Amino acid sequence: MAAQPINDESDSDDYPDVPAVPAGLRIPPPHRRAPVHQNPVAASGRAPAVWLLGAHGRSGAGTLAHIWAPAADSGGGWPAADRYPGVVVVARTDFDGLSAAQDLVLQAAAGLIGEAILLGTALVPYAPGRLPKSLRRKAEIVAAASPALWQIPWVEDLPLHPRGEL
Template sequence: MNAWPPVPMWHRAVPNQSGRPPLLWLVGVHGGAGTTSLAASMSWAGDAGRRWPGRIGLVRDMDSPLVVLVARTHMSGVAALEHAVLAHENDATPAGSQLVGVVTVADSARPLPTAVARRREAVEARVLDMGAEPWRLPWIEQWRELEPHRLPVWEPDAVTRPVDEGDATRTPPQPVRQVAEQIFLAARAVGMRLTDQHTVHRNTG
């Protein structure tokens, strides 16, 4: 018997304001994790709040199975992230869910306390062992004065666009751009692998 209770999940399609199906879902492991700001900065990512998408699949009208967990870097945030990772490892997440990676978002401009840093490193090591990726987002001072609707979107092809480092309403800060690009590439690779597996299964089934 599974000792892990099921994670909070959506039992219907995840509400999506963007108008197009997201490539992946950002799931906050606690309140205030930063999923709304991150999703606002990445048009291809959806904000699932604190619940995992449960109505998932690779066919039309189903939600993407790709998930990135998001947490702040205080001890309670890292502990919640660890619990969510363990829940996935112990099959307490919706069947078919694919953990692409985790993002830890700095909760302060100050260095992490040693105990928090060590625990985060342990969680990240477990994530890597599971075949997923850990990403770290530093403190973004500009985000303190911007509501999510004022955050600019970073597209995968944005390398061809001019960069304005001085205006956070026109261009996402450089750390956000880097993490966004890495998440996109990782999610696309997992998505392509799942699609290939689905195609093989359908053709041989």
């Protein structure tokens, strides 16, 4: 007997909370996904027009949120309950950063981000200069899976200033 597809309409009624996942899509395991915020992240004041989701610690999301207006750090999760749910994933261009960004982009492609909307990925250089070939290839994989890609340039003086001065 041949295997039957599980994503037909009759099966989706049996499991209403499980989104249909495109065939062949590698879904990252739960421990490598960002949580989906069920409550608004924006506590008070004007809600940001775009959220920055750091793919990993020291991704640069906090610094970019401080510099870019009207952006804000999403607190490590998908802002699914906020008025403006657009998200840019932020990652360093080292191996771990690109791997973490790939996981989040695949999480979004699988529909596991609630009402949040992935706008694209911003890559922050881990060092000045051109990326090694293996990292360029990994960045290309992330770019292919992301709706848009922004490469942030290396800013020589940025590490020399406290965040409050930026």
